Amino acid sequence: xxxxxxxxxxxxxxxxxxxxxxxxxxxxxxxxxxxxxxxxxxxxxxxxxxxxxxxxxxxxxxxxxxxxxxxxxxxxxxxxxxxxxxxxxxxxxxxxxxxxxxxxxxxxxxxxxxxxxxxxxxxxxxxxxxxxxxxxxxxxxxxxxxxxxxxxxxxxxxxxxxxxxxxxxxxxxxxxxxxxxxxxxxxxxxxxxxxxxxxxxxxxxxxxxxxxxxxxxxxxxxxxxxxxxxxxxxxxxxxxxxx
Ligand code: AMP
Numbered sequence: 001x002x003x004x005x006x007x008x009x010x011x012x013x014x015x016x017x018x019x020x021x022x023x024x025x026x027x028x029x030x031x032x033x034x035x036x037x038x039x040x041x042x043x044x045x046x047x048x049x050x051x052x053x054x055x056x057x058x059x060x061x062x063x064x065x066x067x068x069x070x071x072x073x074x075x076x077x078x079x080x081x082x083x084x085x086x087x088x089x090x091x092x093x094x095x096x097x098x099x100x101x102x103x104x105x106x107x108x109x110x111x112x113x114x115x116x117x118x119x120x121x122x123x124x125x126x127x128x129x130x131x132x133x134x135x136x137x138x139x140x141x142x143x144x145x146x147x148x149x150x151x152x153x154x155x156x157x158x159x160x161x162x163x164x165x166x167x168x169x170x171x172x173x174x175x176x177x178x179x180x181x182x183x184x185x186x187x188x189x190x191x192x193x194x195x196x197x198x199x200x201x202x203x204x205x206x207x208x209x210x211x212x213x214x215x216x217x218x219x220x221x222x223x224x225x226x227x228x229x230x231x232x233x234x235x236x237x238x239x240x241x242x243x
Pocket of ligand 1: 032054055056058075076077079080081082083087107108109110111112115184193
């Protein structure tokens with residue numbers, strides 16, 4: 001019953017008709033702070049995809065003190081990537097999970113060619129394929145400006161000190177918790193993360209471009225403009241898939 005898997009209504013109805021077609025397996029690619037998380041939130045309202053955000057999973061593991069968290073923490077605090085052998089198995093398990101059967105949205109994975117190859121092999125084994133890789137681009141100066149002003153609440157609501165401040169200074173509008181700066185959002189760690197992105201993750205742009213999967217979006221545009229563009233792109237891809 002493929003039609004009953006995606007019952008959600010949306011304003012335009014466009015996403016409904018798109019979602020009734022085959023599974024949607026998406027990757028969000030781009031530097032930290034380009035707006036991947038914001039687009040992921042919106043895409044989940046359009047399509048009931050399993051949202052797999054590696055950064056969130058790792059931060060939860062660190063907070064819970066699990067073995068994964070213990071292995072990941074020092075790398076994360078330094079702004080380095082967690083080693084492939086620590087992260088790959090965890091993410092592939094999630095992709096195979098029941099909730100990802102009709103589609104997934106990967107945010108923050110893959111981040112190395114090794115991770116991309118492992119994902120490709122796993123999907124091939126499962127007889128599945130990627131629908132598209134959505135690359136959200138933004139220049140380094142813009143990223144530094146955004147991330148150094150980013151503050152988060154206990155519940156994960158994200159603010160920006162200048163562009164999206166809370167109503168009461170340093171307190172979350174929703175849960176009242178004090179806002180904090182992520183350790184890895186300090187200026188020197190941001191520069192490190194950008195350097196890691198350019199060295200280890202940016203080669204994925206060519207990797208997915210060669211496979212005809214890459215779609216580019218201008219992350220300096222407003223979240224709504226980027227979202228409209230992403231939706232239109234997905235609609236076109238699904239129509240092409242039908243032909
Ligand atoms: P993010 O919230 O996506 O910026 O991720 C925060 C941190 O988690 C990164 O700086 C890395 O240390 C780690 N991390 C997240 N995803 C991955 C991944 N796919 N591979 C290795 N490390 C990751």
